[in-house]
Amino acid sequence: MLYPELFTSLEKARWNMADDIPWDQFDASQLSDDQAITIKMNAITEWSALPATEMFLRDNTDDSDFSAFMSIWFYEEQKHSLVLMEYLRRFRPELCPTEEELHAVRFPFDPAPRLETLMLHFCGEVRLTQWYRRASEWHDEPVIKHIYDTLSRDEARHGGAYLKYMKRAIERFGDEARRAFTKIGVLMASSARSGKPLHPTNLHVNEALFPNDTIQSRLPDPDWLEHWLDKQICFDKECEGRVIGGILRNLSNLMGQTFETVQQLNLFRKQLAAA
Template identity: 70%
Template sequence: MLYAELFRSMESVRWNMESDIPWDDFDRSKLTDEQAQTIKMNAITEWAALPATEMFLRDNKDDSDFSAFMSVWFFEEQKHSLVLMEYLRRFAPDLLPTEEELHKVRFEFDPAPPLETLMLHFCGEVRLNHWYRCASDWHTEPVIKAIYKVIAQDEARHAGAYLRYMKRALTQRGQEIGSQARMAFTKIGVLMASAHRTPQALHPTNLHVNKDMFPDDTVQSKLPEPGWLERWLDNQIVFDKEWEVKVSTRILHNLSLLMDGSFKTVQDLNRYRKELMRAAPALQPTSA
């Protein structure tokens, strides 16, 4: 069981909102209205860990280990929302999200193959780590710069935890599940490592998840400013090609270690995926 080990490791490095955030270093002259508004949007986006957790628990009913780990992931992700809202409460209270704004991002996600979802969220955590590091560089106010660094580190640890469950699927769940996992991980890996080729930001909160609500079925579409994410990435923090390469490289590196391969490019990974498809053309991903 991975849950107990992951709980202990994350407990040992968990930060305290009161003592580990340098609240006294706040410099109002270095916080712009534009920057404060983006903090609000991220606070609401982080609240979407709630429907994501409900999805994970629903789709992994046969996996108590992973479901128990959701207690850690959910706690830490909601804490990200809380610390961003605490920042607004202290320093920009007029931008504090309302309960209605928070509740709007809680809606049901359609069932999806758990192995693909696992890989999708691994990639999402890798991407968030880099987004928040970039955001920390963009901000000029010391306290929010520190907050983004802290939550970026959490996202990296979450990616590592998901990677442990991915490795378990490959090595400890039987040959059939292992084969299905390779197919699922490479399929999503090719997509998520190719973000520089797509017009939309490839993150779970920006993907369509409920066909009955389409096209307003992404977390981002439920925000007060549905188009803010692209503006934040392209025009504000400027998450450019150099940053995208870092994300892609990290995904490919971890998949190389996971699959005992060497994927220097997305094309390398896609060739491996096609080899898997030829070896098992009838194999379809199912539950982890």
């Protein structure tokens, strides 16, 4: 089982919202209205760990180890939402999300192949690590800079935990897992070709609710994400390269191959499919 090991390692890294966030360093002059609104949107987006956890538990009923890990992931992701809301409650209470706004992102996800879903969320953690790192650099206000840096480190640890389950899946399922991981890897590393940043929160997950079946589509401002990335934190080609590089490096290690480009990964994927 991986859960006991992951519990121990993540417990050692856990931070305390009351003691480890420097609330007394807040500088109101360094926070604009536009910046505060993005904090609200991220707080609501993080709340979507709730329906994601419900999905994971439903689709992994025969895997108690992974399901137990969800207790850690869910707790820490909900704490991300909570610390962003606490920031707003203290310093911009008029922007704190309402319960209705939070509940709007809780809706059922259609069942999906669990290996593909595992890889999708691994890639999501890699991407979110970089998004939050960039957000910390963009902000000037000291407390929110610290919060985003803290969240970025958490997301990186979560990615590492998912990677351990991916390694275990390859040991158990062999090429079935390799095909699933390379398929989603090509998709998630091809954001330039798709014309938008790919993340679990902006992918369609419920056919009956289409087109309002992405997390982002159910936010108060459905268009905020791309504006935040392109115009505010300026998540440019170099930043995107770090996401793609992280996906390719980890898949290289998993597959025992060397993937320096998405094209090389796609060629390997086609070889697996043909086999």
